[in-house]
Amino acid sequence: MTSPSPRHLNKKLYKVIVSVFCVLLAYYLAMPEKILLVSSGKRSSQEELSELQNPENLIREDPLDIQSGDTLSSILANEKIVKTQIHAALKALQTLFNPRDLRPSHEVFITTSPHEDGESRNLLTLLIHPSFNTEITLEQNEKGGYDAQKSHRKLQRHVKSVEGAIRSSLYVDALGLGLPSKAVHQMITAFSYAIDFQRNIHPGNRFRVLYEVLHDSKNKSADVGRVLLAEMEIDNKPITVYFFDIFEQWTGYYHKNGRSVQKSLLRTPIDGARISSGFGKRKHPILGFTKHHKGVDFAAPPGTPIYAAGSGVIEQAGRNGAYGNYLRIRHFGTALKTAYAHLSRFAQGMRAGKTVRQRQIIGYVGATGRATGPHLHYEVIKNGQQINPMHVKTSSNITLSGKVKAHFDTHTAHIDHLFEIARKSDVSTPIIIEKNLSLKKKKPVSTPES
Numbered sequence: 001m002t003s004p005s006p007r008h009l010n011k012k013l014y015k016v017i018v019s020v021f022c023v024l025l026a027y028y029l030a031m032p033e034k035i036l037l038v039s040s041g042k043r044s045s046q047e048e049l050s051e052l053q054n055p056e057n058l059i060r061e062d063p064l065d066i067q068s069g070d071t072l073s074s075i076l077a078n079e080k081i082v083k084t085q086i087h088a089a090l091k092a093l094q095t096l097f098n099p100r101d102l103r104p105s106h107e108v109f110i111t112t113s114p115h116e117d118g119e120s121r122n123l124l125t126l127l128i129h130p131s132f133n134t135e136i137t138l139e140q141n142e143k144g145g146y147d148a149q150k151s152h153r154k155l156q157r158h159v160k161s162v163e164g165a166i167r168s169s170l171y172v173d174a175l176g177l178g179l180p181s182k183a184v185h186q187m188i189t190a191f192s193y194a195i196d197f198q199r200n201i202h203p204g205n206r207f208r209v210l211y212e213v214l215h216d217s218k219n220k221s222a223d224v225g226r227v228l229l230a231e232m233e234i235d236n237k238p239i240t241v242y243f244f245d246i247f248e249q250w251t252g253y254y255h256k257n258g259r260s261v262q263k264s265l266l267r268t269p270i271d272g273a274r275i276s277s278g279f280g281k282r283k284h285p286i287l288g289f290t291k292h293h294k295g296v297d298f299a300a301p302p303g304t305p306i307y308a309a310g311s312g313v314i315e316q317a318g319r320n321g322a323y324g325n326y327l328r329i330r331h332f333g334t335a336l337k338t339a340y341a342h343l344s345r346f347a348q349g350m351r352a353g354k355t356v357r358q359r360q361i362i363g364y365v366g367a368t369g370r371a372t373g374p375h376l377h378y379e380v381i382k383n384g385q386q387i388n389p390m391h392v393k394t395s396s397n398i399t400l401s402g403k404v405k406a407h408f409d410t411h412t413a414h415i416d417h418l419f420e421i422a423r424k425s426d427v428s429t430p431i432i433i434e435k436n437l438s439l440k441k442k443k444p445v446s447t448p449e450s
Contacts, residue, residue, distance in 0.1 A: 060112050062109065062112070066104045071102060079110065081121055093126075093136070107128070107129035108127070109127040110125065111124040123140065153216055157212050157214060158214075159212055161210050161419055161422035165205065166202065170187075174209070183209065187209055190261060193262050193267065195234065196267045197267075205234065209231075210227070211225070212226050229243070229416075239255075242412045250398065250400065252398070256412060257399075260400075265309045265310045265331070266309045269340065269376070270298050270307065270376055275297065294386035295339070295377050295380075296388075297376065298365075300365045303364050308329055308357065308360045308362050309329070309338045310331040311356065312330050312337075312355070315328045315337070317351050318352075323370075323377070326369075327350060328381075335382055336392070338380055340378060342365075342366055342375060343365070344363075345364055350363065418431070
């Protein structure tokens with residue numbers, strides 16, 4: 001006699017489990033209503049029966065997906081929250097969070113329970129993280145209303161280092177070595193004043209970065225903090241910049257000698273684009289004859305952000321013949337103006353007379369006007385004449401001195417020391433620091449008394 005196969009036994013076991021479940025369910029459905037009452041008296045037998053018959057109506061905790069244009073009211077309505085509860089929740093939040101400030105980057109979580117109408121949901125709790133260290137909580141109180149409070153999460157600062165060499169581009173290679181994209185953007189911003197990404201960077205150029213990672217109480221990475229040091233090798237010479245924020249009015253990136261990296265104009269008003277056409281005489285790609293090209297063209301995908309090369313006032317923003325969508329800025333403290341052409345669209349609020357700050361997004365790459373493809377046509381104008389943007393010499397805005405320079409020297413010495421510790425440390429051993437860059441002291445481990 002052969003023994004039954006494992007597969008046959010699994011089928012028999014499955015049938016037994018299903019049969020037992022059906023008997024138990026029938027037993028509970030047949031129980032008197034008074035036995036089903038919860039001891040607290042807050043929930044009726046009908047609610048209990050509804051949950052048994054439809055498990056999906058249990059209390060749920062859900063993360064909410066925020067899209068551009070969403071409001072807190074609309075996303076709660078999409079979750080079928082009772083309308084009166086939405087109104088009460090927004091009223092409780094009004095002093096702590098403006099619902100119109102909701103952004104796709106915000107984390108939002110809700111806890112809900114079934115409503116007595118069988119279709120809507122009761123809002124029990126709402127949690128919003130508008131920033132990495134801010135938490136707003138909303139809870140339903142005993143009266144059915146809502147109480148809200150704002151708190152700040154305590155985060156630890158860990159420092160990490162990355163070193164490598166350029167193979168294709170600084171952005172791609174830095175990401176490939178594990179540098180978070182937010183830190184990559186900070187590094188590019190710091191270098192954008194001192195390095196021409198089109199002509200200075202070549203395969204083989206080495207770079208190194210020291211940056212912060214912020215961790216929450218559960219030791220999970222919550223966000224990227226400051227890029228404290230960034231260094232790029234150009235023509236076998238290192239260009240090193242340090243982030244300095246001890247004094248608010250002097251916050252920014254500086255060279256070792258205390259000179260600010262920030263210049264009156266950016267070297268390039270667009271990130272990651274290649275020069276497709278230089279300044280000077282060229283054969284026009286559409287007209288076919290040789291013509292003086294009054295600016296520099298940067299080829300980039302449609303929609304790539306374009307930055308103001310320097311702080312100033314917009315003189316013109318609109319259609320301008322062959323230039324298409326065109327914007328011109330008169331810069332503070334200099335005789336220079338810059339112009340940007342062929343934009344697909346302008347950033348919100350860009351108009352003549354508006355003041356813009358350096359590296360503020362003013363528009364996006366397009367192919368409007370007389371253009372063969374998407375690119376930015378960029379001009380620098382001095383005394384009414386276009387000059388070669390690549391030959392413009394700009395000076396640093398700030399040089400630290402006196403007591404501020406003494407603080408800066410101490411600050412940079414701390415950063416150099418931290419970099420050496422980070423590059424030699426085991427990846428599994430976190431390097432925890434205070435905001436002032438001092439190493440955080442470990443609490444002594446208490447030993448039981450003998």
